[in-house]
Amino acid sequence: MTIPPDVVLEDADCPLGCPRSDETVLAGRDRLHGLPGRFQVVRCRSCGLMRTNPRPSPGTIGFYYPEDYHPYRNTRVAGPSGRLGALKARIKPLARRFFEFNGTRLPPLAPGRMIEIGCASGGFMHQMARTGWSVAGVEFSAAAAGHARDLGYPVHTGPIESAPDPAAPVDLVVGWMVLEHLHGPVEALRRLHRWSRPNGWLVLSVPNAASLEFRLFKDRWYALSLPTHLYHFTPGTLQRVLNAGGWRVERIFHQRLLGNIAGSFGYLLQDRRMLPALARWLRKFPEKSGLHQYALFPLACLAALTGQTGRMTVWARRES
Numbered sequence: 001m002t003i004p005p006d007v008v009l010e011d012a013d014c015p016l017g018c019p020r021s022d023e024t025v026l027a028g029r030d031r032l033h034g035l036p037g038r039f040q041v042v043r044c045r046s047c048g049l050m051r052t053n054p055r056p057s058p059g060t061i062g063f064y065y066p067e068d069y070h071p072y073r074n075t076r077v078a079g080p081s082g083r084l085g086a087l088k089a090r091i092k093p094l095a096r097r098f099f100e101f102n103g104t105r106l107p108p109l110a111p112g113r114m115i116e117i118g119c120a121s122g123g124f125m126h127q128m129a130r131t132g133w134s135v136a137g138v139e140f141s142a143a144a145a146g147h148a149r150d151l152g153y154p155v156h157t158g159p160i161e162s163a164p165d166p167a168a169p170v171d172l173v174v175g176w177m178v179l180e181h182l183h184g185p186v187e188a189l190r191r192l193h194r195w196s197r198p199n200g201w202l203v204l205s206v207p208n209a210a211s212l213e214f215r216l217f218k219d220r221w222y223a224l225s226l227p228t229h230l231y232h233f234t235p236g237t238l239q240r241v242l243n244a245g246g247w248r249v250e251r252i253f254h255q256r257l258l259g260n261i262a263g264s265f266g267y268l269l270q271d272r273r274m275l276p277a278l279a280r281w282l283r284k285f286p287e288k289s290g291l292h293q294y295a296l297f298p299l300a301c302l303a304a305l306t307g308q309t310g311r312m313t314v315w316a317r318r319e320s
Ligand SMILES: [Zn+2]
Pocket: 014, 015, 016, 017, 018, 044, 045, 046, 047, 048, 049
């Protein structure tokens, strides 16, 4: 399948300003939606940062984010329906705290001002606002941003580069699974630096391309998400990119989740044309939150201890 003519591919250098010297890591395609095109992941020989190159340009990459892109949907805030819904809404945060997946773990901070980049439909902002935070968001998808605004929160629609500076410096910037989607991560981090108060916090999560999952599954790794993931970080390269953007890494947590492995097995079965019903179920697995996560928790803890799970959360602070 060839790329449609309205998608423009661009060639990009390493964002850390290294001299051009790349090695090819792998080639793959969009497995999430089955959209056309074949893409390469390359590794910069100087700094080790992996990136998708060439890549769809900022103006045309929207083709690979269809309306049913999962994060736009799963951050919708739905009122609990009936008694069971209300009970679930109460139990879920407690269960999450008990199991500590580390996914959206924040430093201990008193409520203040927060901006979420890539806030999707506003689920996390809503959660923070209910604990006393003053929240705002930036979101690329107009439809998702509209849902977040309907909840009453100020949301800028468009890329981070087009977002105006906040009226006052913020205490906390968060971005869940968003840095890897940005064309200019260093510029974006510098912008977030400018928006923050001195010593302000930045909390991000990204896939971990140093994980066993990535080494095992390669182009079938669920979190590779070509071509929407433009960068494929390891703890080391994430740190370098954050430093270049003016941030000092305080901690890196390996998330206690193994959903990517199920999704990757789904892709493997799909390629081998085996057990189509199981393959479909496995491919949808990472998007589901529920009992399976809890069932895999002991194993996920072990994998996280050795830094082998497919996602990491980083806490960083603004340098000077
Ligand atoms: Zn480099």
